[in-house]
Amino acid sequence: MSESTPLSARARLAVTAGKAAAAVSRAAGRGSGSVIGGRVALKFDPELLSRLAGHLDVVLISATNGKTTTTRLVAEALRAGGEVVSNALGANMPAGITSALSAGANARFAALEVDEKYLIAVAQDVNPKAIALLNLSRDQLDRAAETRMMAEHWREGLQGTKATVIANADDPLIVWAASSCPNVVWVAAGQAWKDDAWSCPSCGGVLQRPDDTTWRCAECGFGRPTPTWVLTGDSVLDPHGSTWPIHLQLPGRANKANATSAAAVAATFGIAPQVALQRMQSVAAVAGRYDVVQYEGRDIRLLLAKNPAGWLETFSLIDPPPAPVILGVNARGADGTDTSWLWDVDYTRLTGHPIAVIGDRRLDLAVRLEVAGQNFQVFDTAAEAIRNSPPGRIEAIANYTAFQDLRRVVGN
Numbered sequence: 001m002s003e004s005t006p007l008s009a010r011a012r013l014a015v016t017a018g019k020a021a022a023a024v025s026r027a028a029g030r031g032s033g034s035v036i037g038g039r040v041a042l043k044f045d046p047e048l049l050s051r052l053a054g055h056l057d058v059v060l061i062s063a064t065n066g067k068t069t070t071t072r073l074v075a076e077a078l079r080a081g082g083e084v085v086s087n088a089l090g091a092n093m094p095a096g097i098t099s100a101l102s103a104g105a106n107a108r109f110a111a112l113e114v115d116e117k118y119l120i121a122v123a124q125d126v127n128p129k130a131i132a133l134l135n136l137s138r139d140q141l142d143r144a145a146e147t148r149m150m151a152e153h154w155r156e157g158l159q160g161t162k163a164t165v166i167a168n169a170d171d172p173l174i175v176w177a178a179s180s181c182p183n184v185v186w187v188a189a190g191q192a193w194k195d196d197a198w199s200c201p202s203c204g205g206v207l208q209r210p211d212d213t214t215w216r217c218a219e220c221g222f223g224r225p226t227p228t229w230v231l232t233g234d235s236v237l238d239p240h241g242s243t244w245p246i247h248l249q250l251p252g253r254a255n256k257a258n259a260t261s262a263a264a265v266a267a268t269f270g271i272a273p274q275v276a277l278q279r280m281q282s283v284a285a286v287a288g289r290y291d292v293v294q295y296e297g298r299d300i301r302l303l304l305a306k307n308p309a310g311w312l313e314t315f316s317l318i319d320p321p322p323a324p325v326i327l328g329v330n331a332r333g334a335d336g337t338d339t340s341w342l343w344d345v346d347y348t349r350l351t352g353h354p355i356a357v358i359g360d361r362r363l364d365l366a367v368r369l370e371v372a373g374q375n376f377q378v379f380d381t382a383a384e385a386i387r388n389s390p391p392g393r394i395e396a397i398a399n400y401t402a403f404q405d406l407r408r409v410v411g412n
């Protein structure tokens with residue numbers, strides 16, 4: 001770790017201007033103001049990001065699914081070694097990252113979630129010690145070809161990087177992206193969603209999957225590297241062969257995978273896995289996700305799932321039938337405007353659950369559920385859907401803006 005260096009006058013001015021803009025934005029009732037603040041600060045000093053990160057040991061975390069949660073787990077783990085600055089609310093583009101770092105003058109570590117498209121640019125600015133690559137799957141059907149292009153973009157941008165890259169050996173696109181890096185720590189974190197990874201990223205050949213744990217291209221030999229960190233059931237196997245139990249408040253297999261990757265990240269910063277995993281246990285919710293809120297006598301668990309891979313993982317962690325399920329779908333800008341991805345999800349996993357359908361695109365989803373033979377009702381509002389469910393636990397699964405809408409309704 002380098003000594004903390006005072007910021008230049010220009011950088012100080014940029015930070016001050018950014019904070020002022022954030023305060024104005026907050027006063028105007030537009031959320032935390034972190035993004036607008038960061039945008040203003042970067043205008044004053046385009047090199048601010050690299051200046052703010054200069055004294056920090058930085059890890060960047062990127063993925064299609066799980067990056068906000070994994071960043072939170074990593075931040076908790078690193079706190080065992082010193083103060084951590086993080087974009088905990090998921091503002092993951094350069095402006096949001098700048099804003100987060102401007103609060104880190106006294107920090108030792110920075111745990112930063114980065115949007116897939118900005119990973120390479122941010123990595124060039126902040127000189128990270130570690131980069132974690134978790135998974136790449138499509139967000140919407142019209143973006144199917146983009147996952148392959150994103151892997152290629154990462155591969156080119158990360159070639160020769162000095163950072164230790166912590167990468168998921170079970171996702172062929174991640175392996176393709178990371179295999180140009182000189183220093184990779186492979187993690188067997190699993191991949192429930194395989195539909196985006198049937199063709200070889202290297203040659204386009206068909207990937208062979210003789211069993212659930214391995215894959216290999218018959219044409220060119222590109223295949224799964226041998227991982228040194230492995231998620232096995234409810235435990236993490238570390239590179240020394242020791243097994244450490246995972247105890248999380250966060251539900252589901254996907255979060256155990258996130259914890260495994262987070263433990264591997266923490267180890268590159270000198271934090272032992274048992275210490276890291278114990279600290280992760282304190283995380284109960286992440287930016288409102290997984291929160292259980294009381295509303296109208298019901299306990300509503302808020303589950304964000306943005307794409308087919310996310311819905312698949314989420315269906316696997318909900319309470320068994322007859323727990324009522326609310327599904328919310330919007331197709332506004334942040335969600336992607338094409339809802340055809342709804343047809344890629346296997347809804348038979350919801351059989352036995354009474355389903356309430358809400359959101360701007362509730363009729364698109366209703367058609368899909370009808371075809372899948374599911375038992376559902378359509379409601380105009382979240383409040384109606386909740387009131388129609390029996391008292392007790394409700395599992396509410398929604399994509400990005402539908403999730404924000406739902407949080408507003410239930411006051412979380």
Ligand SMILES: [Zn+2]
Nearest residue numbers: 200203217220
């Ligand atoms: Zn191949």
